[in-house]
Amino acid sequence: MTAVSTPASLQRSMHAMDNAEVLRIRNDFPVLDQLVNGKPLIYLDSGATSQNPLSVIEAEQEYYEQRNAAVHRGAHHLAVEATEVFEDARQTVADFIGAQYEETVWTSNATEGLNLISYALSNAALWAAQGRGGSALKELAIGPGDEIVVTEMEHHANLIPWQELAFRTGATLRYIPIADDGSLRLEAAAEIVGDRTKLLAFSHASNVLGTINPVAQLVSMARRVGALVVLDACQSVPHMAVDVKGLDVDFAVFSGHKMLAPTGVGVLYGKQDLLDVLPPFLTGGSMITTVTMERAEYLPAPQRFEAGTQRISQAVALATAVNYLTETGMDRIHAWESTLGQRLVKGLEGIDGIRVVGPASGTERIGLAAFDVAGVHAHDVGQFLDDRGIAVRVGHHCAQPLHRRLGLTATTRASTYLYNTTDDVDAFLDAVSGVRAYFQA
């Protein structure tokens, strides 16, 4: 028998992350190595936007230094190289979420992806009404009497596009309420998702509550009535292994900047049979087959939804970010952040006058926690923490209806990522424990 040595990368993937590894990871992130107000920066705002490792920053720079050209056109060397890295990036991201290459569409961010679906669907109604696009479109067309269902915990990006789709098509918007513990009321969902439901849109994980929603149960409710499922994966894809095929959703969206990549690039996943029949959202160059002065024929997905010159360097950088995450291991990252999330909640629960929103400690949540401090406005909490070099988000986190439901106008949110240690969490908790005394609350 020959002794087989385990490669270092595999060895690393077998054991859990710890503070020592996180400190090594942190060295890859130049922006984290700085003082804020004379104190070492503790970055706990990755739920809003994450930081970039050097490899991602260099990938974007290298693209501009060596390959920059317009993709999918021109026969010259640079154009060929640019197209190659751009499309390789698409394959990398597709593999990361278990999608096919053709099902992976570049967008500016998740918000644009959700608007793309919303407009493609109302365009479907317009097309179908005029006999354009074949019989498949008729089934997708949404109109008066139909219902679009969202949840009470949605980010505005996964709410307003559906409000506007309902307005454009005459459909009715309904929502699944939440329970006081921040979970969806599934018994209510089972009543709301019915024969009239054409589309069910919900977040995989809440950006405020930290709740991880039961995708399988919600998908099966939608399947029973033949409704489309749209998954907002902004707070899941960066933090845990997500397999869109396994989840069996029809569409999923996420943003690059929340997963170690630059701003300006996001991804829309859609099942191929849907993407190939849906009308485009934006039209113009690079997405057509034949154009006359009167009309145009469109390419299949993904180009069908990528009008105009694309965000090439950002796509390349996003693929580099995906490689960074994959090498660290999504399951390991998820486990580490779960530990941090539990430590956050448990610590906050132990501080007088703090009310954590979402699941209590001991219940599954992603690595973030939002909370109210009795007698102190979130904006003041954020200022107090900033003075200690701690970056958090304050406000309604683009979820006003959810905050209204919680009886709050604003909360403070600490959100972690793979570069945060338990010491970061402890320093944050220590600072929070001094907030009420400082403000004499």
Place this chain on the structure above:
Amino acid sequence: MSLDQLYQQIILDHSKQRHGSGLAETDAPDGTSTGQSHQLNPVCGDEVTLRLAVSEGTVRQISWDGAGCSISMASASVLSELGEGMSVEELHSVIDNFREVLRSRGKVQADPEILGDAAAFEGVARYAARVKCAMISWVAAEDALNQATA
């Protein structure tokens, strides 16, 4: 710039003991003409509704309702206390002065002779993200003043 210079005791006090707070509890004095303005900062959700009553060229009453951070609430309270009894012209000029100080990024010093307790907000000018918090009730007052004297 330390946090204590931002959150001066006078600001913390006013954020809790809010002068002029409670629109429903106060009626505008008889014989005054009133203006009312609602201002919202969508970034943080700070909200102020302010009513101002004027007669014979003098500001008789400034009442308000609001929800928001300590800076925004204290600022409304100080404004209400400071502005009552001023002439319309005086209040306009004090609002202009306050705005100039707040938008100066710390370059223009607050003169307590002009601004009274509102000079305590000088430190806010160094925190760009908080200037709107301090300004919101003053913007409402300016709007209400214009309505009351239109």
